[in-house]
Amino acid sequence: MLNDKAWARWTALLLLALGMFCSYIFMDVMSPIKNLVQSELGWDNTAFGTMQGSETFLNVFIFFLIFAGIILDKMGVRFTAILSGAVMLIGATINWYAVTDMFAGSSLEVWFTNHLNYIPGFDELGVSPFYKGMPASAKLSAIGFMIFGCGVEMAGITVSRGIVKWFKGREMALAMGSEMALARLGVATCMIFSPLFANITGTPKVSNSVAFGVVLLMIALIMFIVYFFMDKKLDSQTHMAEEKDEPFKISDIGQILRSGGFWLVAMLCVLYYSAIFPFQKYAVNMLQCNIEFTAPAADSFWASDTETVIQYIVMLVAAAAAFVSNFSNKKGMKYGMLSLAVAALVAYCWMGYMCQSAAAVFAVFPLLAVGITPILGKYVDHKGKAASMLVFGSLLLILCHLTFAFVLPMFKGNAVGGIVVAYLTILVLGASFSLVPASLWPSVPKLVDAKIIGSAYALIFWIQNIGLWLFPLLIGKVLDNTNPEIAADLANGTMTEEVAAVSYNYTWPLVMLAGLGVAALLIGLWLKVINKKHNLGLELPNIAKPATAEAEMEAAEE
Numbered sequence: 001m002l003n004d005k006a007w008a009r010w011t012a013l014l015l016l017a018l019g020m021f022c023s024y025i026f027m028d029v030m031s032p033i034k035n036l037v038q039s040e041l042g043w044d045n046t047a048f049g050t051m052q053g054s055e056t057f058l059n060v061f062i063f064f065l066i067f068a069g070i071i072l073d074k075m076g077v078r079f080t081a082i083l084s085g086a087v088m089l090i091g092a093t094i095n096w097y098a099v100t101d102m103f104a105g106s107s108l109e110v111w112f113t114n115h116l117n118y119i120p121g122f123d124e125l126g127v128s129p130f131y132k133g134m135p136a137s138a139k140l141s142a143i144g145f146m147i148f149g150c151g152v153e154m155a156g157i158t159v160s161r162g163i164v165k166w167f168k169g170r171e172m173a174l175a176m177g178s179e180m181a182l183a184r185l186g187v188a189t190c191m192i193f194s195p196l197f198a199n200i201t202g203t204p205k206v207s208n209s210v211a212f213g214v215v216l217l218m219i220a221l222i223m224f225i226v227y228f229f230m231d232k233k234l235d236s237q238t239h240m241a242e243e244k245d246e247p248f249k250i251s252d253i254g255q256i257l258r259s260g261g262f263w264l265v266a267m268l269c270v271l272y273y274s275a276i277f278p279f280q281k282y283a284v285n286m287l288q289c290n291i292e293f294t295a296p297a298a299d300s301f302w303a304s305d306t307e308t309v310i311q312y313i314v315m316l317v318a319a320a321a322a323f324v325s326n327f328s329n330k331k332g333m334k335y336g337m338l339s340l341a342v343a344a345l346v347a348y349c350w351m352g353y354m355c356q357s358a359a360a361v362f363a364v365f366p367l368l369a370v371g372i373t374p375i376l377g378k379y380v381d382h383k384g385k386a387a388s389m390l391v392f393g394s395l396l397l398i399l400c401h402l403t404f405a406f407v408l409p410m411f412k413g414n415a416v417g418g419i420v421v422a423y424l425t426i427l428v429l430g431a432s433f434s435l436v437p438a439s440l441w442p443s444v445p446k447l448v449d450a451k452i453i454g455s456a457y458a459l460i461f462w463i464q465n466i467g468l469w470l471f472p473l474l475i476g477k478v479l480d481n482t483n484p485e486i487a488a489d490l491a492n493g494t495m496t497e498e499v500a501a502v503s504y505n506y507t508w509p510l511v512m513l514a515g516l517g518v519a520a521l522l523i524g525l526w527l528k529v530i531n532k533k534h535n536l537g538l539e540l541p542n543i544a545k546p547a548t549a550e551a552e553m554e555a556a557e558e
Contacts, residue, residue, distance in 0.1 A: 049476020
């Protein structure tokens with residue numbers, strides 16, 4: 001069979017993982033150039049946050065996330081993969097058009113300026129994706145991002161199903177870890193290359209970066225099309241219909257919602273991810289506002305495209321070496337890979353300092369996560385302690401956001417000290433990002449019946465999307481409301497848009513995110529109490545060991 005051949009199943013994984021890699025890049029393509037978005041397009045923080053939060057709007061309020069699961073169940077992996085790729089591309093293209101010169105000054109811009117200022121029902125509930133006075137380009141961009149968000153969520157569940165299909169009974173854990181690692185590298189890739197493409201025509205343009213993301217989504221769709229034919233070939237060999245999971249059933253909701261443990265895990269999920277993903281959209285601008293970056297001379301190597309490419313290669317070496325070290329059985333190979341990873345990480349950080357780029361500094365975020373995620377997953381599989389890891393991850397989250405809020409501003413004016421603090425905090429935040437997912441998702445099967453595990457995950461994803469919609473918007477509103485002097489200076493002409501974009505005080509948005517960490521910590525501690533009281537097994541390893549030699553022999557015979 002095709003999936004018996006290592007090259008074939010790993011090729012299938014690569015096709016799926018590259019699709020997610022491209023989607024992760026587009027998801028945050030505007031984040032590294034938020035200051036340019038403000039100065040060129042005239043979006044304030046509220047407009048930026050509302051547009052960024054729109055990604056999950058249809059998934060949350062129109063329940064598209066549930067429909068995506070139904071489509072996958074009824075139509076299978078192949079159809080849904082291509083559909084998700086096409087939907088992402090359509091949404092991204094609309095998003096790109098909204099920020100181009102073609103839209104600016106057009107009759108369509110006039111229409112959007114005069115319309116969508118009041119949405120019946122949604123405005124009364126306070127959840128409208130638009131508001132009166134929102135720039136027309138931000139409105140259309142939000143519509144495109146909504147459509148893209150439907151596609152990317154559909155792609156996420158489709159890729160997981162595809163990996164199970166090709167790797168069932170084989171290296172499934174390694175395959176899923178590899179897919180997650182590659183997808184997270186998309187965040188770093190976005191941080192490095194989005195500013196580069198914004199300036200590629202000489203005059204900085206937001207549309208250049210977004211166009212870069214659109215081209216990558218075209219590539220993602222091609223990857224899914226190639227996967228279609230590989231998957232079809234596999235099914236023709238097995239002469240079997242595609243394997244289907246249990247479909248999402250409305251009747252399952254009541255059973256799931258009666259589980260106290262489920263609610264604790266779901267709340268941990270929404271609190272933790274809401275403190276990470278929305279933060280990514282503002283992180284680069286936060287660094288620009290707290291660290292005084294001095295741009296290198298235009299003719300310097302550190303300002304060249306060549307430096308950007310070399311730095312990216314160094315980053316890939318650090319990530320690959322750290323990841324491979326987890327699977328090296330020989331000590332010499334293992335520690336050699338670790339040494340290479342550390343050396344490449346140090347080199348990358350030094351290059352980031354030399355090129356004075358906030359985006360390059362934040363790009364280290366996923367690097368430590370890529371290296372330690374397999375370690376943490378293996379630890380939970382063999383040693384357990386999932387609930388304890390959730391608590392520890394929440395503590396790290398609180399520490400990092402409070403460091404950004406109160407410690408980093410103390411180093412403003414100290415270029416070296418500020419960047420060192422930023423690098424260390426971002427790396428620790430990435431480690432925290434690994435701790436929670438590695439322990440959170442394997443805990444769900446211990447809390448709900450196996451027959452409704454698919455429904456439980458769908459419900460958790462829906463709850464998670466509520467936070468991913470709400471908190472980008474809240475960060476933008478808090479940022480504007482706690483920096484009223486900037487709006488006043490812009491209004492009276494004493495400050496330019498370029499200066500205003502890097503002058504915000506991020507203290508209160510960061511305190512709000514730290515508050516999410518505190519809430520997650522309290523729920524994690526409560527979960528430990530519930531686990532001990534009801535013997536849920538959250539601290540037990542996922543892989544149970546036979547208690548006796550006789551049991552081992554029986555297992556071997558079976």
